[in-house]
Amino acid sequence: xxxxxxxxxxxxxxxxxxxxxxxxxxxxxxxxLPLIVLIAALVVYPAFYSMYLxxxxxxxxxxxxxxxxKFLFTRDTFWMxxxxxxxxxxxxxxxxxxxxxxxxxxxxxxxAKGQRKWRGMLLIPWVIPPAMSTLGWFWLFDPSYxxxxxxxxxxxxxxxxxxxxxxWARFSVILVNxxxxxxxxxxxxxxALKSVPEQLYEAAAIxxxxxxxxxxxxxxxxxxxxxxxxxxxxxxVTFANFDIVRIxxxxxxxxxxxxxxxxxxxxxIEGGDLPLGACVSLFMFPILGVAAYxxxxxxxxxxxxx
Amino acid sequence: VKAKSLRRERRWALIWSYVFLVFFAVxxxxxxxxxxxxxxxxSAEISAVTLPWWVFxxxxxxxxxxxxxxxxxxxxxxxxxxxxxxxxxTMVISILAAFSLSRMKFWGSATLATGVFLTYLIPETLLFIxxxxxxxxxQDWTGIELMNHWWVLIVIFPTLTVPFCTWIMIGYFASIPKxxxxxxxxxGASYFQVLTRVFLPVALPGVIAATIFAFTVSWADFLYxxxxxxxxxQLVLPAGIVTTLIKGDxxxxxxxxxxxxxxxxxxxxxxAFLMDYYIAGLTAGATKG
Numbered sequence: 001x002x003x004x005x006x007x008x009x010x011x012x013x014x015x016x017x018x019x020x021x022x023x024x025x026x027x028x029x030x031x032x033l034p035l036i037v038l039i040a041a042l043v044v045y046p047a048f049y050s051m052y053l054x055x056x057x058x059x060x061x062x063x064x065x066x067x068x069x070k071f072l073f074t075r076d077t078f079w080m081x082x083x084x085x086x087x088x089x090x091x092x093x094x095x096x097x098x099x100x101x102x103x104x105x106x107x108x109x110x111x112a113k114g115q116r117k118w119r120g121m122l123l124i125p126w127v128i129p130p131a132m133s134t135l136g137w138f139w140l141f142d143p144s145y146x147x148x149x150x151x152x153x154x155x156x157x158x159x160x161x162x163x164x165x166x167x168w169a170r171f172s173v174i175l176v177n178x179x180x181x182x183x184x185x186x187x188x189x190x191x192a193l194k195s196v197p198e199q200l201y202e203a204a205a206i207x208x209x210x211x212x213x214x215x216x217x218x219x220x221x222x223x224x225x226x227x228x229x230x231x232x233x234x235x236x237v238t239f240a241n242f243d244i245v246r247i248x249x250x251x252x253x254x255x256x257x258x259x260x261x262x263x264x265x266x267x268x269i270e271g272g273d274l275p276l277g278a279c280v281s282l283f284m285f286p287i288l289g290v291a292a293y294x295x296x297x298x299x300x301x302x303x304x305x306x
Numbered sequence: 307v308k309a310k311s312l313r314r315e316r317r318w319a320l321i322w323s324y325v326f327l328v329f330f331a332v333x334x335x336x337x338x339x340x341x342x343x344x345x346x347x348x349s350a351e352i353s354a355v356t357l358p359w360w361v362f363x364x365x366x367x368x369x370x371x372x373x374x375x376x377x378x379x380x381x382x383x384x385x386x387x388x389x390x391x392x393x394x395x396t397m398v399i400s401i402l403a404a405f406s407l408s409r410m411k412f413w414g415s416a417t418l419a420t421g422v423f424l425t426y427l428i429p430e431t432l433l434f435i436x437x438x439x440x441x442x443x444x445q446d447w448t449g450i451e452l453m454n455h456w457w458v459l460i461v462i463f464p465t466l467t468v469p470f471c472t473w474i475m476i477g478y479f480a481s482i483p484k485x486x487x488x489x490x491x492x493x494g495a496s497y498f499q500v501l502t503r504v505f506l507p508v509a510l511p512g513v514i515a516a517t518i519f520a521f522t523v524s525w526a527d528f529l530y531x532x533x534x535x536x537x538x539x540q541l542v543l544p545a546g547i548v549t550t551l552i553k554g555d556x557x558x559x560x561x562x563x564x565x566x567x568x569x570x571x572x573x574x575x576x577x578a579f580l581m582d583y584y585i586a587g588l589t590a591g592a593t594k595g
Contacts, residue, residue, distance in 0.1 A: 028410030035403035046436035109323035127577045129526030131544035132566040136337040147358040240429030261431035268435045
């Protein structure tokens with residue numbers, strides 16, 4: 001473009017640009033421009049486009065308003081997915097938080113020089129890409145060669161159809177999610193535990209507090225903020241989970257383990273009904289909005305305290 | 307008496323801590339270890355009804371088969387190229403933006419910083435369907451075929467990495483004392499020099515943490531490759547292993563486990579060497595707000 005312009009004009013334009021660039025705020029804006037373009041084009045625009053898409057018919061030719069949503073509300077599978085998504089996310093997050101909280105205390109209790117080793121070992125589930133580790137779980141749950149069942153049979157328990165029975169399948173996807181996510185909580189809580197001043201525990205001990213009172217009156221209040229942030233954050237991620245359910249059960253048996261993401265994938269990409277898929281994924285919005293609101297509030301409060 | 311009982315209490319707490327730590331370590335490490343065990347077995351040993359938790363005739367034939375499998379090497383190459391490009395793009399975009407947002411105020415910069423964090427909370431599962439359609443009409447308008455090409459992941463993965471990396475870089479940059487860059491400016495440094503000579507060296511741990519994050523996220527992502535790439539030569543590792551090895555008629559579990567383990571190796575190796583940076587990056591998001 002610039003090459004076709006006469007030389008003087010180019011120079012003048014460059015001079016103008018340079019003068020503009022020398023202004024701090026202009027340069028600041030230019031530096032953030034790549035970020036703004038990326039987010040606007042590939043996050044904000046698709047998010048809004050998704051709302052429009054959800055109001056088209058299957059062949060994307062006609063605007064049908066809320067007909068897709070109405071159609072979803074009449075389907076039992078939809079309500080099952082809503083229920084399963086909530087059960088999946090809430091149960092998984094609660095157990096992740098509990099296990100993370102307990103294990104972080106165990107790590108915190110051992111002598112400092114051993115902590116690094118334990119922490120390093122216990123974070124491994126979080127480091128392995130979930131698609132890969134879920135394959136390992138899939139093989140552990142294999143109907144005919146399940147290594148868990150081998151143990152169960154040896155100790156006299158009945159073999160379990162891990163992914164074939166709806167209840168066990170629901171249990172299995174939650175189990176794998178907890179296994180994958182608990183280390184994240186462990187690391188966050190361990191970092192938070194380290195920041196609780198030792199004097200508080202000493203003061204509590206002098207006042208005769210037992211271990212339970214120390215946790216309830218010292219640890220929990222000191223960690224309240226970080227617990228809130230990790231739980232809300234994990235709630236979003238777990239609610240939007242795709243990998244684990246997709247690989248373990250692909251939604252089956254008979255759609256019993258579908259969550260929003262996997263069902264949207266099945267309807268939209270595999271079934272070729274993009275608007276309906278967009279509808280399903282949009283149902284993640286409300287919970288995301290609520291969680292995001294609380295996270296932002298907590299983070300701002302944290303910023304003000306500091 | 308009191309001191310003695312206190313000491314005894316401490317010792318019991320320690321013993322119980324170790325007991326539970328061993329218990330949880332066993333649970334946490336069972337799947338990867340079982341993957342390793344299976345990867346060392348022949349198909350015959352896997353299907354034989356013997357002790358599944360032990361390898362009686364260890365063999366590397368699964369590893370050999372994968373290293374000579376053209377499809378698997380293609381997945382690996384695609385993953386490596388995509389991840390490295392995404393890391394480079396992410397770091398350029400987020401360091402420039404974080405530099406600007408942490409030091410220079412302009413109209414809307416505070417809102418933008420919050421907005422960056424909000425976009426981090428928007429999951430990919432909300433965006434893959436509209437993106438699918440958007441790719442289709444980008445092709446109609448420009449003739450560029452985005453669908454079913456591995457490089458399209460280089461374009462969209464930054465949406466997963468840039469917001470968080472920018473966010474933690476803002477945190478690291480904001481903790482650098484203002485006097486440092488003011489001194490450099492007075493000495494005649496340009497903004498670019500302030501960034502490369504002052505900010506980047508001082509915030510190096512943050513840069514490393516963000517780089518690790520960007521790499522692991524783009525290496526591990528599963529949904530976008532599943533939605534946007536289908537041909538065998540266009541797949542990256544997670545999608546490739548799941549769609550080609552699993553969907554075959556005969557499950558070759560030894561090879562699947564080997565493939566998954568090797569696919570998990572790059573993040574694990576990075577983690578083994580840079581654990582402290584990895585953890586710093588992980589906790590930075592919540593503690594540096």
